[in-house]
Amino acid sequence: VYGLEDQYGSSEHQELRYFSVREDAEPATVIGSVSVSDKNRFQYTITEGDGSIYFGIDSLSGDIYVNQPLDYESATQYFLVVRAEDVGPSVGVNVSVLVSVAVEDVNDHTPWFPDKLLMFGLKEDAVVGSPVFAFHARDADGTFPNSALRYTLTFDPEVSGSPLHFPFHINSHAGTMTVASPLDRESTPTFVFMVTATDQAKRMDECKHTSVTVQLFLLDVNDNRPVFVSADSVHLKEDTEVGSVLHHFVAVDGDQGENGLVSYSIMAGNKKGFFTLEEKTGICFFVHKPDEYEIKIKMLFS
Numbered sequence: 001v002y003g004l005e006d007q008y009g010s011s012e013h014q015e016l017r018y019f020s021v022r023e024d025a026e027p028a029t030v031i032g033s034v035s036v037s038d039k040n041r042f043q044y045t046i047t048e049g050d051g052s053i054y055f056g057i058d059s060l061s062g063d064i065y066v067n068q069p070l071d072y073e074s075a076t077q078y079f080l081v082v083r084a085e086d087v088g089p090s091v092g093v094n095v096s097v098l099v100s101v102a103v104e105d106v107n108d109h110t111p112w113f114p115d116k117l118l119m120f121g122l123k124e125d126a127v128v129g130s131p132v133f134a135f136h137a138r139d140a141d142g143t144f145p146n147s148a149l150r151y152t153l154t155f156d157p158e159v160s161g162s163p164l165h166f167p168f169h170i171n172s173h174a175g176t177m178t179v180a181s182p183l184d185r186e187s188t189p190t191f192v193f194m195v196t197a198t199d200q201a202k203r204m205d206e207c208k209h210t211s212v213t214v215q216l217f218l219l220d221v222n223d224n225r226p227v228f229v230s231a232d233s234v235h236l237k238e239d240t241e242v243g244s245v246l247h248h249f250v251a252v253d254g255d256q257g258e259n260g261l262v263s264y265s266i267m268a269g270n271k272k273g274f275f276t277l278e279e280k281t282g283i284c285f286f287v288h289k290p291d292e293y294e295i296k297i298k299m300l301f302s
Contacts (some may be wrong), residue, residue, distance in 0.1 A: 274287065
């Protein structure tokens with residue numbers, strides 16, 4: 001009240017009215033009346049105020065109506081000064097009415113993510129509880145319930161080709177996704193899921209939401225030991241010729257890329273140099289014949 005009087009001045013014949021209107025009110029919607037008398041005839045005009053282009057007034061009844069579309073996010077309140085002039089046969093008084101119009105927010109904005117599709121990688125040795133990604137959607141509504149967002153995560157094993165267990169959790173308020181259980185790239189290299197952000201409008205049927213599709217790739221770490229799939233015992237005949245292939249050792253490693261490459265070496269049992277082993281192929285050659293008449297050798301390779 002004091003703000004209005006300071007801005008528009010005071011008068012002996014002055015009134016103050018408060019109105020409110022939803023921001024989605026259609027033009028011509030009546031928001032209230034500033035009629036000052038049921039007996040005398042008055043003519044009403046809006047003389048000034050920052051809302052003079054958004055609102056109109058019926059000159060005879062004093063009804064104030066919406067003249068232009070409103071937007072809560074642009075302006076939450078308007079002020080008007082209405083002059084009520086007595087046009088009756090007898091001499092009357094003129095009245096100034098200070099009008100405050102509060103614009104009410106409606107849930108007219110849908111939340112949105114910066115992207116419709118997200119793809120990122122995560123090392124498979126990420127510990128349980130560690131953060132993975134922070135999802136941040138935006139909502140342009142001006143009040144807390146209409147712009148406050150809650151996050152949910154939807155996972156369909158059939159779509160992503162992943163097991164039923166989903167090893168991630170999302171904080172519904174913050175949108176932060178964390179590791180919920182141990183990961184293993186060798187069993188599940190990728191996950192496809194959806195994150196949805198929903199605003200908190202008071203009426204459930206007015207809630208709006210948006211979603212983003214996420215593809216998460218597990219990045220390999222060197223967490224698997226090589227395993228031999230070939231025999232580890234070799235028998236050498238006494239007439240074996242020098243230069244012959246003695247054995248082909250084969251080992252496999254479940255890791256990816258350089259972490260899955262295997263090299264071979266003789267760790268023990270070849271002091272006299274009877275054998276050589278190719279580092280990359282695992283092929284073992286007989287290169288030096290012993291002096292003994294007959295020998296039976298058993299060697300373990302690693």
